[in-house]
Amino acid sequence: QLQLQESGPGLVKASETLSLTCTVSGGSISSSSFYWGWIRQPPGEGLEWIGSIYYSGRNFCNPSLTSRLTISVDTSKNQFSLKLSSLTAADTAVYYCARHGSVWYSFDYWGQGTLVTVSS
Amino acid sequence: EIVLTQSPGTLSLSPGERATLSCRASQSVSSNYLAWYQQKPGLAPRLLIYGASSRATGIPDRFSGSGSGTDFTLTISRLEPEDFAVYYCQQYGYSLFTFGPGTKVDIK
Numbered sequence: 001q002l003q004l005q006e007s008g009p010g011l012v013k014a015s016e017t018l019s020l021t022c023t024v025s026g027g028s029i030s031s032s033s034f035y036w037g038w039i040r041q042p043p044g045e046g047l048e049w050i051g052s053i054y055y056s057g058r059n060f061c062n063p064s065l066t067s068r069l070t071i072s073v074d075t076s077k078n079q080f081s082l083k084l085s086s087l088t089a090a091d092t093a094v095y096y097c098a099r100h101g102s103v104w105y106s107f108d109y110w111g112q113g114t115l116v117t118v119s120s
Numbered sequence: 121e122i123v124l125t126q127s128p129g130t131l132s133l134s135p136g137e138r139a140t141l142s143c144r145a146s147q148s149v150s151s152n153y154l155a156w157y158q159q160k161p162g163l164a165p166r167l168l169i170y171g172a173s174s175r176a177t178g179i180p181d182r183f184s185g186s187g188s189g190t191d192f193t194l195t196i197s198r199l200e201p202e203d204f205a206v207y208y209c210q211q212y213g214y215s216l217f218t219f220g221p222g223t224k225v226d227i228k
Contacts, residue, residue, distance in 0.1 A: 037217075039217075046208065046219055046221050049218065060215045062216065062217075098164075103152070104152060104153070104155075104170045105152070105153045105217070106153075106170035107157075108167045110166075112164055
Protein backbone atom coordinates (compact mmCIF):
# COMPACT_ATOMS: atom_id res chain seq x y z
CA GLN A 1 0.00 0.00 0.00
CA LEU A 2 1.43 3.34 -1.07
CA GLN A 3 2.01 5.79 1.76
CA LEU A 4 3.15 9.40 1.78
CA GLN A 5 4.46 11.20 4.84
CA GLU A 6 5.23 14.90 5.17
CA SER A 7 8.00 16.11 7.46
CA GLY A 8 9.25 19.54 8.42
CA PRO A 9 8.95 22.30 11.00
CA GLY A 10 5.57 23.12 12.45
CA LEU A 11 6.52 26.72 13.20
CA VAL A 12 8.49 29.09 11.01
CA LYS A 13 9.10 32.81 11.21
CA ALA A 14 7.80 35.38 8.78
CA SER A 15 10.22 36.27 5.96
CA GLU A 16 12.03 32.92 6.35
CA THR A 17 11.95 29.86 4.08
CA LEU A 18 9.80 26.79 4.68
CA SER A 19 11.30 23.40 3.81
CA LEU A 20 9.10 20.32 3.69
CA THR A 21 9.87 16.79 2.55
CA CYS A 22 7.50 14.03 1.51
CA THR A 23 8.72 10.45 1.88
CA VAL A 24 7.04 7.86 -0.31
CA SER A 25 6.88 4.25 0.85
CA GLY A 26 5.25 1.14 -0.59
CA GLY A 27 6.03 2.22 -4.14
CA SER A 28 8.63 3.92 -6.29
CA ILE A 29 8.69 7.65 -6.87
CA SER A 30 10.32 6.82 -10.21
CA SER A 31 7.13 5.42 -11.70
CA SER A 32 6.61 6.80 -15.18
CA SER A 33 2.85 7.06 -14.67
CA PHE A 34 2.72 9.54 -11.83
CA TYR A 35 3.57 13.01 -10.66
CA TRP A 36 4.08 14.06 -7.05
CA GLY A 37 2.42 17.18 -5.78
CA TRP A 38 1.95 19.61 -2.92
CA ILE A 39 -1.41 21.04 -1.88
CA ARG A 40 -2.14 23.32 1.07
CA GLN A 41 -5.21 24.24 3.09
CA PRO A 42 -5.34 27.28 5.38
CA PRO A 43 -7.27 26.62 8.61
CA GLY A 44 -10.99 26.51 7.89
CA GLU A 45 -10.50 27.18 4.18
CA GLY A 46 -10.32 25.33 0.89
CA LEU A 47 -7.57 23.57 -1.02
CA GLU A 48 -4.83 25.24 -3.06
CA TRP A 49 -2.49 23.35 -5.36
CA ILE A 50 1.12 24.45 -4.95
CA GLY A 51 3.04 22.47 -7.53
CA SER A 52 3.92 19.03 -8.95
CA ILE A 53 7.09 17.23 -9.97
CA TYR A 54 7.97 14.19 -12.05
CA TYR A 55 10.75 11.78 -11.10
CA SER A 56 12.90 13.27 -13.85
CA GLY A 57 12.73 16.66 -12.15
CA ARG A 58 10.30 18.18 -14.61
CA ASN A 59 7.90 20.32 -12.58
CA PHE A 60 5.08 22.81 -12.88
CA CYS A 61 3.81 25.19 -10.24
CA ASN A 62 0.97 27.49 -9.30
CA PRO A 63 1.75 30.82 -11.01
CA SER A 64 0.76 32.65 -7.83
CA LEU A 65 3.64 30.98 -5.95
CA THR A 66 6.26 30.44 -8.66
CA SER A 67 8.50 33.33 -7.61
CA ARG A 68 8.86 31.92 -4.07
CA LEU A 69 8.75 28.20 -4.77
CA THR A 70 11.27 25.45 -5.42
CA ILE A 71 10.23 21.83 -5.81
CA SER A 72 12.80 19.05 -6.09
CA VAL A 73 12.96 15.25 -6.14
CA ASP A 74 15.48 12.76 -4.74
CA THR A 75 14.83 9.38 -6.33
CA SER A 76 17.57 7.70 -4.29
CA LYS A 77 15.64 8.48 -1.11
CA ASN A 78 12.16 8.15 -2.66
CA GLN A 79 11.44 11.70 -1.54
CA PHE A 80 10.36 15.01 -2.97
CA SER A 81 10.61 18.39 -1.34
CA LEU A 82 9.22 21.90 -1.26
CA LYS A 83 10.90 25.18 -0.39
CA LEU A 84 8.75 28.28 -0.03
CA SER A 85 10.50 31.56 0.66
CA SER A 86 9.51 34.98 2.03
CA LEU A 87 6.83 33.54 4.25
CA THR A 88 3.91 35.56 5.56
CA ALA A 89 0.99 34.73 7.83
CA ALA A 90 -1.00 33.91 4.68
CA ASP A 91 1.21 30.84 4.21
CA THR A 92 -0.08 29.31 7.45
CA ALA A 93 -1.80 26.09 6.37
CA VAL A 94 -1.88 22.34 6.48
CA TYR A 95 0.50 21.18 3.75
CA TYR A 96 -0.27 17.90 2.02
CA CYS A 97 1.82 15.87 -0.36
CA ALA A 98 -0.06 13.70 -2.84
CA ARG A 99 0.29 11.64 -6.02
CA HIS A 100 -1.51 12.32 -9.28
CA GLY A 101 -1.57 10.47 -12.54
CA SER A 102 -0.29 11.66 -15.87
CA VAL A 103 -3.54 10.64 -17.59
CA TRP A 104 -6.37 11.49 -15.18
CA TYR A 105 -4.73 14.33 -13.24
CA SER A 106 -6.49 13.57 -9.97
CA PHE A 107 -4.85 13.08 -6.58
CA ASP A 108 -5.33 9.46 -5.52
CA TYR A 109 -2.93 9.09 -2.59
CA TRP A 110 -2.38 11.75 0.06
CA GLY A 111 -0.17 12.22 3.07
CA GLN A 112 -1.82 12.96 6.40
CA GLY A 113 -0.79 16.61 6.19
CA THR A 114 1.39 18.78 8.39
CA LEU A 115 0.33 22.08 9.94
CA VAL A 116 2.77 24.90 9.33
CA THR A 117 2.28 28.10 11.29
CA VAL A 118 4.07 31.28 10.26
CA SER A 119 4.76 33.51 13.22
CA SER A 120 5.63 37.16 13.23
CA GLU B 121 -7.11 30.11 -14.79
CA ILE B 122 -10.28 28.04 -14.68
CA VAL B 123 -12.40 28.99 -11.67
CA LEU B 124 -14.69 26.39 -10.13
CA THR B 125 -17.90 27.34 -8.34
CA GLN B 126 -19.73 24.83 -6.15
CA SER B 127 -23.34 24.95 -5.05
CA PRO B 128 -24.93 24.90 -2.66
CA GLY B 129 -22.45 26.00 -0.04
CA THR B 130 -24.18 23.84 2.54
CA LEU B 131 -26.63 20.99 2.02
CA SER B 132 -28.65 19.87 5.03
CA LEU B 133 -30.09 16.41 4.57
CA SER B 134 -31.09 13.33 6.55
CA PRO B 135 -29.55 9.86 6.27
CA GLY B 136 -31.14 7.93 3.44
CA GLU B 137 -31.81 11.04 1.36
CA ARG B 138 -30.28 11.81 -2.02
CA ALA B 139 -27.61 14.50 -2.29
CA THR B 140 -26.93 16.40 -5.50
CA LEU B 141 -23.83 18.61 -5.55
CA SER B 142 -22.99 20.97 -8.40
CA CYS B 143 -19.64 22.14 -9.75
CA ARG B 144 -19.54 24.79 -12.46
CA ALA B 145 -16.41 25.87 -14.33
CA SER B 146 -15.64 29.30 -15.77
CA GLN B 147 -14.43 27.61 -18.98
CA SER B 148 -14.88 24.19 -20.50
CA VAL B 149 -13.02 21.42 -18.65
CA SER B 150 -11.92 18.16 -20.20
CA SER B 151 -13.90 15.38 -18.56
CA ASN B 152 -10.63 13.48 -18.07
CA TYR B 153 -9.51 16.23 -15.74
CA LEU B 154 -12.49 16.66 -13.40
CA ALA B 155 -12.40 14.99 -9.98
CA TRP B 156 -14.36 14.98 -6.74
CA TYR B 157 -13.02 14.57 -3.18
CA GLN B 158 -14.53 14.03 0.25
CA GLN B 159 -12.89 15.57 3.30
CA LYS B 160 -13.70 14.95 6.94
CA PRO B 161 -12.39 17.13 9.78
CA GLY B 162 -8.73 16.62 10.53
CA LEU B 163 -8.21 14.25 7.60
CA ALA B 164 -6.74 14.54 4.14
CA PRO B 165 -9.12 14.67 1.18
CA ARG B 166 -10.14 11.31 -0.29
CA LEU B 167 -10.55 10.83 -4.02
CA LEU B 168 -14.09 9.75 -4.89
CA ILE B 169 -14.48 10.34 -8.63
CA TYR B 170 -11.95 10.90 -11.41
CA GLY B 171 -12.51 11.54 -15.09
CA ALA B 172 -15.85 13.14 -14.14
CA SER B 173 -17.63 9.79 -13.74
CA SER B 174 -15.24 7.00 -12.74
CA ARG B 175 -15.29 5.84 -9.13
CA ALA B 176 -11.93 5.57 -7.43
CA THR B 177 -10.84 2.28 -5.88
CA GLY B 178 -12.98 1.25 -2.93
CA ILE B 179 -15.62 3.96 -3.38
CA PRO B 180 -19.19 2.68 -2.86
CA ASP B 181 -21.53 2.75 -5.83
CA ARG B 182 -23.90 5.16 -4.08
CA PHE B 183 -21.42 7.83 -5.25
CA SER B 184 -21.69 8.82 -8.90
CA GLY B 185 -20.36 11.63 -11.05
CA SER B 186 -21.70 13.09 -14.26
CA GLY B 187 -21.46 16.11 -16.50
CA SER B 188 -19.30 17.65 -19.18
CA GLY B 189 -18.06 20.98 -20.43
CA THR B 190 -18.69 23.49 -17.66
CA ASP B 191 -21.30 21.66 -15.55
CA PHE B 192 -20.56 18.65 -13.38
CA THR B 193 -22.55 16.87 -10.67
CA LEU B 194 -21.73 14.54 -7.79
CA THR B 195 -24.67 12.48 -6.61
CA ILE B 196 -24.89 10.44 -3.44
CA SER B 197 -27.90 8.20 -3.94
CA ARG B 198 -28.66 7.44 -0.30
CA LEU B 199 -26.72 9.23 2.40
CA GLU B 200 -25.03 7.07 5.00
CA PRO B 201 -23.95 8.55 8.36
CA GLU B 202 -20.30 8.49 7.24
CA ASP B 203 -21.07 10.62 4.16
CA PHE B 204 -21.57 13.85 6.08
CA ALA B 205 -18.47 15.81 5.13
CA VAL B 206 -17.16 18.52 2.81
CA TYR B 207 -16.94 17.76 -0.91
CA TYR B 208 -14.57 19.47 -3.34
CA CYS B 209 -14.40 19.38 -7.10
CA GLN B 210 -11.04 19.82 -8.83
CA GLN B 211 -9.95 20.41 -12.40
CA TYR B 212 -6.72 20.41 -14.33
CA GLY B 213 -6.21 22.76 -17.25
CA TYR B 214 -3.51 25.05 -18.71
CA SER B 215 -0.92 23.27 -16.50
CA LEU B 216 -2.77 24.36 -13.37
CA PHE B 217 -4.94 22.54 -10.85
CA THR B 218 -7.79 24.41 -9.19
CA PHE B 219 -10.29 23.35 -6.56
CA GLY B 220 -13.80 24.54 -5.92
CA PRO B 221 -14.64 26.15 -2.56
CA GLY B 222 -16.46 23.05 -1.35
CA THR B 223 -19.98 21.95 -0.41
CA LYS B 224 -20.62 20.93 3.17
CA VAL B 225 -23.16 18.14 3.56
CA ASP B 226 -24.46 18.19 7.10
CA ILE B 227 -27.13 16.37 9.04
CA LYS B 228 -30.54 17.98 9.03
